[in-house]
Amino acid sequence: MTTSLLPTDAPSVVAPKPKSAGGGFARYLLVRFLLIFPTIFILVTLVFILLRTVGDPITAAQGGRLTADQLQERIHAAGYDRPVIVQYLEYLGQVFTGNFGNTISDNRPITEVLLTYGGATLELAFYALIVAFIVGIPLGMLAAYYRDRLPDAVLRIFAILWYATPVFFAGMLLKLVFSVWLQWLPVAGRATTRTELSMQTLPNKTGIYLIDAIALGNPAAIGDVLAHAVLPGIALGLLTAGVFLRLVRTNVIGTLGTDYVDAARSRGVGEARLVRKHAFKPALIPIITVIGLQIALLLGGAVLTETTFEWKGLGFQLAAYLAARDFVAVQGIVALLAVIVALTNFIVDIIAALIDPRVRY
Amino acid sequence: MTTTAEPVTTLPPTKPGLLSRLPVLKQLRQSVGLQRGMLIAGLALTAVFILVAIFAPFIAPYGFAQLRDASGPFGAQQPPSAAHIMGTTVGGYDVFSRVIWGAQTAILVIIIAVLCSIFAGILLGLVSGYIGGWLDRVLVVIADAIYAFPSLLLAIVLSIAISGGQSSLWGGILAAALSITVVFIPQYFRVIRAETIRIKAEPYVESAKMLGASAPRIMFRHVLRNATRTLPIIFTLNSSEALLTLAGLGFLGFGIEPTAAAEWGYDLNKALSDVTSGIWWTALYPGLAIVLAVMGITLVGESLNDLADPRLRGRKRVKEKSGTMSLTSVDRPLPSDLDIQEENA
Numbered sequence: 001m002t003t004s005l006l007p008t009d010a011p012s013v014v015a016p017k018p019k020s021a022g023g024g025f026a027r028y029l030l031v032r033f034l035l036i037f038p039t040i041f042i043l044v045t046l047v048f049i050l051l052r053t054v055g056d057p058i059t060a061a062q063g064g065r066l067t068a069d070q071l072q073e074r075i076h077a078a079g080y081d082r083p084v085i086v087q088y089l090e091y092l093g094q095v096f097t098g099n100f101g102n103t104i105s106d107n108r109p110i111t112e113v114l115l116t117y118g119g120a121t122l123e124l125a126f127y128a129l130i131v132a133f134i135v136g137i138p139l140g141m142l143a144a145y146y147r148d149r150l151p152d153a154v155l156r157i158f159a160i161l162w163y164a165t166p167v168f169f170a171g172m173l174l175k176l177v178f179s180v181w182l183q184w185l186p187v188a189g190r191a192t193t194r195t196e197l198s199m200q201t202l203p204n205k206t207g208i209y210l211i212d213a214i215a216l217g218n219p220a221a222i223g224d225v226l227a228h229a230v231l232p233g234i235a236l237g238l239l240t241a242g243v244f245l246r247l248v249r250t251n252v253i254g255t256l257g258t259d260y261v262d263a264a265r266s267r268g269v270g271e272a273r274l275v276r277k278h279a280f281k282p283a284l285i286p287i288i289t290v291i292g293l294q295i296a297l298l299l300g301g302a303v304l305t306e307t308t309f310e311w312k313g314l315g316f317q318l319a320a321y322l323a324a325r326d327f328v329a330v331q332g333i334v335a336l337l338a339v340i341v342a343l344t345n346f347i348v349d350i351i352a353a354l355i356d357p358r359v360r361y
Numbered sequence: 362m363t364t365t366a367e368p369v370t371t372l373p374p375t376k377p378g379l380l381s382r383l384p385v386l387k388q389l390r391q392s393v394g395l396q397r398g399m400l401i402a403g404l405a406l407t408a409v410f411i412l413v414a415i416f417a418p419f420i421a422p423y424g425f426a427q428l429r430d431a432s433g434p435f436g437a438q439q440p441p442s443a444a445h446i447m448g449t450t451v452g453g454y455d456v457f458s459r460v461i462w463g464a465q466t467a468i469l470v471i472i473i474a475v476l477c478s479i480f481a482g483i484l485l486g487l488v489s490g491y492i493g494g495w496l497d498r499v500l501v502v503i504a505d506a507i508y509a510f511p512s513l514l515l516a517i518v519l520s521i522a523i524s525g526g527q528s529s530l531w532g533g534i535l536a537a538a539l540s541i542t543v544v545f546i547p548q549y550f551r552v553i554r555a556e557t558i559r560i561k562a563e564p565y566v567e568s569a570k571m572l573g574a575s576a577p578r579i580m581f582r583h584v585l586r587n588a589t590r591t592l593p594i595i596f597t598l599n600s601s602e603a604l605l606t607l608a609g610l611g612f613l614g615f616g617i618e619p620t621a622a623a624e625w626g627y628d629l630n631k632a633l634s635d636v637t638s639g640i641w642w643t644a645l646y647p648g649l650a651i652v653l654a655v656m657g658i659t660l661v662g663e664s665l666n667d668l669a670d671p672r673l674r675g676r677k678r679v680k681e682k683s684g685t686m687s688l689t690s691v692d693r694p695l696p697s698d699l700d701i702q703e704e705n706a
Binding site: 038043046054148152157161164165166168173188297304322337345 | 502507512613629641644651
């Protein structure tokens with residue numbers, strides 16, 4: 001789990017040396033956009049090579065269940081007996097046109113898998129981010145303000161504790177206490193069967209249950225969906241909140257020591273406002289950039305959280321395909337996630353550049 | 362700790378003893394208050410973790426794959442009792458014994474993973490930073506691509522490639538360790554490369570070149586020796602990530618078979634369905650073991666990180682003890698740092 005613990009991951013607060021004059025935002029946008037392609041290319045290639053080292057996907061998935069002849073037939077039909085380089089080039093072409101292949105175990109296009117289950121993962125990530133923002137950012141500011149004093153000490157220990165707790169262990173503990181012992185919240189899943197069935201009747205489902213439940217206009221359904229979201233959201237959210245807390249703390253400590261904060265204080269600006277406005281705003285740039293990197297953490301964590309709570313999203317599906325040894329599906333989902341990660345990082349960098357002109361090197 | 366292994370002769374006699382220059386001890390003396398408390402707590406937890414791993418055969422009452430003793434089978438999902446102080450798992454193993462033996466597996470994976478990634482990362486970072494050019498650009502783009510990707514997913518793909526997904530003891534340990542290695546190489550690569558580029562411009566490298574030193578000699582003798590200052594920090598932080606990745610892999614079913622070794626993530630995976638029926642002991646103890654081990658290492662890493670960063674270091678007593686330090690490429694020179702730098706100079 002790349003958790004970006006090091007504050008060094010944050011880009012320098014100091015402006016990078018301007019390499020060339022002129023160009024400006026349009027040029028940065030273009031260069032940054034073009035960088036997406038090598039990133040995707042490298043990851044897709046890496047995953048392709050690695051998964052092909054175990055042999056052809058059909059033998060991996062069906063070996064032992066089919067006779068040697070049947071196996072050969074299917075391998076031939078799928079084109080896996082051709083030279084690897086031909087398969088690779090064909091695969092690259094497919095990925096480029098947005099075709100990630102079909103799964104072996106249930107023969108569905110990977111893009112369809114994404115459309116069916118992507119909404120659930122998106123929804124989970126959304127809940128987790130809300131928890132992380134609500135918990136991480138104010139506490140980070142608090143810790144920075146009370147630096148090296150008791151509140152800071154307690155908060156930092158908590159942040160380390162959250163980081164050290166694997167998200168699935170946190171999920172299991174939450175489940176044990178709130179679902180099994182106290183019976184306040186549902187054990188697993190995204191909604192009760194009844195709610196899910198009534199949502200099936202909707203003409204244009206989004207797959208994002210909260211939106212679907214609101215579209216139903218049924219308060220019970222909305223409540224049901226939210227009740228199922230609480231524990232997974234908290235489990236994944238706290239993991240991210242720990243990272244946010246540390247990040248906000250480090251960067252606000254940096255800006256709290258600057259002259260303009262001293263100047264504002266001497267003008268009589270209140271302490272709370274000093275932290276919230278004067279110190280936090282300039283600290284936002286490194287925070288936004290690192291939050292972009294947390295997309296990777298969130299996706300990795302989503303796989304584990306979804307497995308823990310039987311949250312039927314992309315991660316749950318990935319784990320199921322892994323268990324079925326369907327490596328075409330694994331390859332497809334991982335490649336698709338690579339595209340998503342590359343695109344999010346692009347967007348985050350552009351936002352950072354919009355906020356701070358100094359980033360546009 | 363003997364000093365014979367160190368090339369003492371090359372050091373001027375005025376340098377402080379080896380003991381005080383060891384990375385962690387120096388920081389321990391430098392730290393104050395909360396930071397010292399965190400560092401000591403972290404070191405203590407880590408020491409316990411290492412000792413448990415070493416003495417696992419003596420601490421654990423049963424083997425990690427033991428299902429029965431003289432009085433018969435242990436039984437599955439037995440609550441904690443005198444014979445099994447942490448109960449038994451759904452597979453009928455003794456939870457306490459598997460928690461203890463799990464420390465050994467975890468340490469092995471950390472050592473292999475971190476050593477491999479340090480070597481590969483340092484080598485690539487040195488070469489990339491020192492030689493530069495298109496090689497540098499290509500390596501940077503590759504490292505950035507890997508770095509941005511969810512490491513757990515990459516580790517899953519790698520463990521499929523290495524062991525086909527099912528594992529014996531060493532197969533499993535190597536698969537987990539190497540999967541983690543590839544994920545961490547970019548981190549060492551980035552740091553060492555940045556340091557190398559900074560040091561390359563220093564006058565002593567220039568003069569070594571003038572004297573006709575070969576590129577490998579300059580890289581390893583002049584650059585590497587001055588570029589390793591930030592490594593202990595990444596080292597500790599990576600160890601904790603290695604542990605979490607191992608547990609994550611185990612939880613997703615890429616663990617090591619229970620008969621081959623004890624692995625906490627695997628045990629948690631098997632405990633997932635227990636939780637729903639209110640059986641807490643199969644999940645709680647392996648989970649706590651992960652949390653404590655990761656926490657110990659992280660506390661050490663955090664403290665080292667704080668002590669290395671002048672903005673975060675405890676403010677009392679420190680300036681006179683920290684001595685002269687030139688900035689690394691990792692340190693961000695902020696206006697607030699400059700006065701510290703000047704005082705040190």
